[in-house]
Amino acid sequence: MNTTAANILKILSQTEMSVEDMHLYLNVEKNAILKTISQINDFLESIDLPKIEKKEDIFYLILTKDQWRTLFNNFNVLTAEERIDYLYIKFIAHGFLNLEKEKEILDLSRSTILRCFQSVKDEFLKNGTRYEYLHGKGLLITELSFADKKIFHRKVMKLFIEEDILVPPLRSLLEDVKSFDTKTRLSQIYPILKFSDVSINYFLFAFLYSLEICSELFEESLYRNEDYEQTKEFKNIKLLVNKYGKDFSPKYKENLTFFLTAIILNYYYIDCDNKQKALDILEVLKDEFKISNLNKDLEKMLFHNIYLGFFKFENKIIDFKNTYFDEGEKILLDKLNLVLQKYSYDFFLGDKFSVVFALKRALIEENFSNIKNVLFLFNEVNANHYSLFKKSLNKLIPNINFDLEASFFHKKNLLTNCSNYDLIISDEKVNSNVFVIDFYCNSKVQGILEEKAFNIGLNKFCQL
DSSP states (O other): HHHHHHHHHHHHOOOOOEHHHHHHHHHHHHHHHHHHHHHHHHHHHTTOOOOOETTTTEOOOOOOHHHHHHHHOOOOOHHHHHHHHHHHHHHHHHSSEEEEHHHHHOOOOOOOOHHHHHHHHHHHHHTTTTTETTTTTTTEEEEEOHHHOOOOHHHHHHHHHGGGOHHHHHHHHHHHHHHHHHHHHHHHHHHHHHHHOOOOOHHHHHHHHHHHHHHHSSSOOOSSSSSTTTSSSHHHHHHHHHHOOTSSSSHHHHHHHHHHHHHOOOOOGGGGGHHHHHHHHHHHHHHHHTTTOOOOHHHHHHHHHHHHHHHHHEEEEEEEOOOOOOHHHHHHHHHHHHHHHHHOOOHHHHHHHHHHHHHHHHHHHHHHGGGOEEEESSSOOHHHHHHHHHHHHHOTTTEEEEEEEEHHHHTTTTOGGGGGGSEEEESSSTTTTTTEEEOOOHHHHHHHHHHHHHHHHHHHSOOO
């Protein structure tokens, strides 16, 4: 078993996925992925668990919660990245590290653990953290930099995100560094977020759990900003924290209050460097995709997706998704990849999917106004039909002129001005330029109109 096996099990614990998508996520050859799946199945059989199955091109592993727990209790393989994170977290949490003992715990060779620790050593050197060797005992941190405190925070955050599927060494590490029950904290933090109108998601919960650990370990606050103290938002959150977090330590209450105030007043305070990068790439994407009239809510969503894409990629927080891109979306994905490559940036595939979704919505809204006239051709129409459709459509989309005619007029070539219409919708296949629906339905019409607007947007920057 190896790093690829560990990553495949992480994927299948969250979603089902094709080998093609696994290849894109893991950057591992498809044949190697298939070979590893076979090895995992041998392992699953050895501990009496169901095997990974395949339906068409999709692989999936259906296990109960108890079966997943059994699997990861018996699976001790850490990825290369997890080994580095393990040493980094443990060293900072205790201020001391004995590599010989950790080699035994992780069941690694001396050369492997030294190679992993070299990455920790390089990170410390870059950030200004210092340590010394105590003869016969191990390594002792003598000075911990602010940068490494923040990196520690994010690495612990990753453990909380994957808490239910941690392998034994990482589960033991998390239990070692936290002094609270995660479910209890969830029940306490949830009402604080709810009543302060902060967006609630697993990502933020993991961030706040990790913040508590940092509050206990570090004298220095990671997110304190005294400018917030006199704001109404700060005062309101402080009341909520005191009400629902009665057993929180005073230090954590303070840090939590400052951080949540920052979330409300300036969400992207989490990482200001990525805020500017996200703003810059947002403007580039608007220009590249010919988007000039982006509404505020959609612009905020696109910016948020870009920002989180940067944050998660830089901190190696992978949210595995079974993504599917249709042909039009693949064009957006290819262009997004070119933009990111030009600026030497990247996102994980799932986050690219989120950005592509937001770009698609932006193109639809940008180009919807280019649809002026729509013709419906139906087999059976009468005055009641016409009146019903007109009222319904004018209510749905008041800015488009809709006409309704019988299909046989078109078949007999009695309609000579079809070119005046931006879109023709019919209940039968009149010609290749007609969108066909089985029956009239507002949602179907809306979908066709959006597809038309999307294609207009695509044609502005590429030839389909």
